[in-house]
Amino acid sequence: MTAVSARKTGCEGNCENGFGKWTYTDNTVYEGNWVETQKHGQGVETWPNGYIYKGEFKNSVWSGIGILTFPDGSNYEGEWANGFMNGQGKFTWSDGKEKNGTWKNGKLQK
Amino acid sequence: MISQNRYLNKLKTLSEPVRQFSGLVTVTVIIILSFAILNIFFGQGDELVAKMKKEEERIAAANKLSKLISTLPSGLLVFYEGSDHYKLTEELYETVCNVTKLIPQRAVMGANLTNFKAKQIYTNNGNLIDETFVKWDKENNKCIAGFVLSGSLDSGENEKITVSGEVLNFLSTGIDTRVYFIKNF
Numbered sequence: 414m415t416a417v418s419a420r421k422t423g424c425e426g427n428c429e430n431g432f433g434k435w436t437y438t439d440n441t442v443y444e445g446n447w448v449e450t451q452k453h454g455q456g457v458e459t460w461p462n463g464y465i466y467k468g469e470f471k472n473s474v475w476s477g478i479g480i481l482t483f484p485d486g487s488n489y490e491g492e493w494a495n496g497f498m499n500g501q502g503k504f505t506w507s508d509g510k511e512k513n514g515t516w517k518n519g520k521l522q523k
Numbered sequence: 524m525i526s527q528n529r530y531l532n533k534l535k536t537l538s539e540p541v542r543q544f545s546g547l548v549t550v551t552v553i554i555i556l557s558f559a560i561l562n563i564f565f566g567q568g569d570e571l572v573a574k575m576k577k578e579e580e581r582i583a584a585a586n587k588l589s590k591l592i593s594t595l596p597s598g599l600l601v602f603y604e605g606s607d608h609y610k611l612t613e614e615l616y617e618t619v620c621n622v623t624k625l626i627p628q629r630a631v632m633g634a635n636l637t638n639f640k641a642k643q644i645y646t647n648n649g650n651l652i653d654e655t656f657v658k659w660d661k662e663n664n665k666c667i668a669g670f671v672l673s674g675s676l677d678s679g680e681n682e683k684i685t686v687s688g689e690v691l692n693f694l695s696t697g698i699d700t701r702v703y704f705i706k707n708f
Contacts, residue, residue, distance in 0.1 A: 439629060462629045462692065462703040464636075467586075481636075484704040485691050497639060518639035 600693040619668035625701040630644030632703040666690040668702045
């Protein structure tokens, strides 16, 4: 007999107002604070293909201070707004190369 | 009627070998004519055979690739060192690149993270993608994947944009392989 375990989706904890873990059907996981069913405050969002965002959320969007780790090991640590790197931040490539600066909508300003 | 009888009588007067020979010629002519008529309806026989052979070769190649894909372990496939995931050989990396067609939503969303306009178009237009592509770049020995988005930006202007980059991970499901991470930065 083969055991089949269903993939767990939905909420563990409080995903309305409080702290909870939400597993999406595509296996993306958010664990953190919720305000009126929105991701708001500190949290960690892990995508199934390896992106991990750890930091502040505003109305379910990456906004505030946060670290995004890319699937290849590169990461950006700094300010976020509207889901993009916006403000001061540091990008570190997987080979250790770094770039500091001001970012606007995901692009480093010269 | 009279002339028909005369013709039959004339035939009877012919010697047996001549009659047999003319019978043989008649049968041969009938066979050749039959084939000529068949060729009119089912013509281009050589072309058809060539097409069928090509199709058979294509099916055989597809089956071979499908068998190869089914031997890969389920999970992430990479081509570089320093990861816990299954490492593809250079040859297999190219093969997997050539057979992979699917780019899942999270891979698109990830690539859009570093492309402001692409994210706007993707979000504003119901996550619609015009076209996706996965191709082997012979010059640089890299697998390149991307997608084309078109639609309205937040400003209301319409734009068409192509996002592409190197494929750093594939996902093997046991049935097919998918692009999992497009590095476009």
